[in-house]
Amino acid sequence: MSDTAAETHMTTYAPGGRRRHRKTKQGGTGVRRAVVLAMAVPVASAALAGTSAFAAGNDPAAAAGHSAPDHAEGTPATGTDTNTRTGTGDQQMAANLDARVLDQRLGSDVSGVVLDADSDSTLWDHHASTALMPASNAKLATATAALTVLGPQHRFTTKVVYGDGTLKLVGGGDRTLSGDDLAELARTAVAGLKKAGLSSVKVAVDDSLFPEPTLAAGWNDGYYPDTVAPVRALVVDGHGVQDTSVDAGQAFAKLVAAQGVTVDGDVTRATARRTDVPVARHTSGPLADVVEKMLKTSDNNIAETLLRMTALGVGRPATFEGGTEVVRHVLSRHYGVSLENFEIHDGSGLSRADRIPAATLAQLLELLTEDRYAHTLGSILEGLPVAGEAGSTLGPEWGRFDDPHSQCAVGKVQAKTGTLTGAIALSGLTRTESGEWRVFSFVENGATAAPSDIKDAMDGLAATVNGCWA
Structure with missing residues (x-):
């Protein structure tokens, strides 16, 4: 003007x-x-x-x-x-x-x-x-x-870290994380494992960025999981499930296994430690797009x-x-x-x-x-x-x-x-x-x-x- x-x-x-x-x-x-x-x-x-x-x-x-x-x-x-x-x-x-x-x-x-x-x-x-x-x-x-x-222009970051025989998928509040993004994280992580001579690994998820989900005032548990999922820091493809973090971890574990690395046991929860080694990361599109x-x-x-x-x-x-x-x-x-x-x-x-x-x-x-x-x-x-x-x-x-x-x-x-x-x-x-x-x-x-x-x-x-x- x-x-x-x-x-x-x-x-x-x-x-x-x-x-x-x-x-x-x-x-x-x-x-x-x-x-x-x-x-x-x-x-x-x-x-x-x-x-x-x-x-x-x-x-x-x-x-x-x-x-x-x-x-x-x-x-x-x-x-x-x-x-x-x-x-x-x-x-x-x-x-x-x-x-x-x-x-x-x-x-x-x-x-x-x-x-x-x-x-x-x-x-x-x-x-x-x-x-x-x-x-x-x-x-x-x-x-x-x-x-x-x-x-x-803020972007949300999802990471994979490794420590004590475990790959940890760390949620960063990216609600737009897709299956393709997860597959890329898995490919990068597996390449690092193989380079280090590792052929088996455990998989865990870290969604500790957010506390345990609760209901807001004025909500009822009938909202879950179709109208809204329990709010967690990790999700893939916007899946409407009760535990989006474990769901994402299970999808990640399958992608890792598909590339020739044995995944031991079920997906668990574990908090990433400072001593864990970063092996892969994905950043979302800008907040404006979200x-x-x-x-x-x-x-x-x-x-x-x-x-x-x-x-x-x-x-x-x-x-x-x-x-x-x-x-x-x-x-x-x-x-x-x-x-x-x-x-x-x-x-x-x-x-x-x-x-x-x-x-x-x-x-x-x-x-x-x-x-x-x-x-x-x-x-x-x-x-x-x-x-x-x-x-x-x-x-x-x-x-x-x-x-x-x-x-x-x-x-x-x-x-x-x-x-x-x-x-x-x-x-x-x-x-x-x-x-x-x-x-x-x-x-x-x-x-x-x-x-x-x-x-x-x-x-x-x-x-x-x-x-x-x-």
Whole structure:
């Protein structure tokens, strides 16, 4: 965007309401905010060097040389509050949303908000400060924290070490490790064994990077292992099994044996020691790619793994509690996102105890429209499913944007989906015909219509925001 005279707005954000965190505005048509806060290095760069940045009230963002935008929380709005804007298009959109949000398919417990990211105004608000179950929209918070703490180029490492007659496969939190990657690790390890004159070996797995899996608040063991697997630091091909680490170790042992080295006994657990000799390693693709995959397919397992790796990135325990503490800290202290009525217990949004207002989800997405955050958070925008995009959660195989009212928005809306029993959400971005960003979030809880009908109604709301369903 062109650089013209700046006008700094000192207003504060009211959840569900009128203004958001302080932004430096630019004059001129279509001009975005000035770059005020550079994000050249991950938040954790200083924290990793010593004690946790959370100790003694320290701020990891400040430790890395960043300052958070000023933030003060306002009084929550309790009803529909549509700000007056010049331009009949926005007024018509707001009027249409006022009518369409009352669609019986959405039920009575529904909230929503539409922001004009370019003018920093709220165009439409329907109980936007009400905290509802966000379902997988919670992954937006997880992704934001992971990219900020670890950095978009961060890679996860899986290692093989040898000691006392045992090859140990050491998990490093890589949820994208494939069978081909494992085969390459085995080939390299076997080559080293043969060079050393060894023809037999034991195989063990080390997944001690994460503690023993537990259930998050709001989870039940019925989630395991299909909806989400117990969270461990080692997995291959994303297998949904009770013990992903031993499963990966067994696959590794077969690959080793297939190359002529005898594997003695069953795969066990053993912690790698400093005296063990490194024999092979594999590094994942960059975190940016992992985040894109997580969002496109709404992968619960990736989300929960990233939550733990984010916690470790600033020296916190690799647990649900440690991870969500970091998420809250990054959102509030680094980005000035409102945490009023915000409650999360996991990284995936599977917890039925999670609560996030539509206003907060929209504020998170609004960050993606700011140039100053493009380097760090750009993969979130890239990862948001596009309406009608096959292979994503907004693809035709899921029956999305195929209603007569929403078909016009195919290819024009990017949004994160969210679906739990009793909770459906859709939060994303779209551009007007003149190229202006519109950020929206819609969340419903407790609607009794068929999920496909609820989603059709929500897709229609998104098409309304785009303006194609006028």
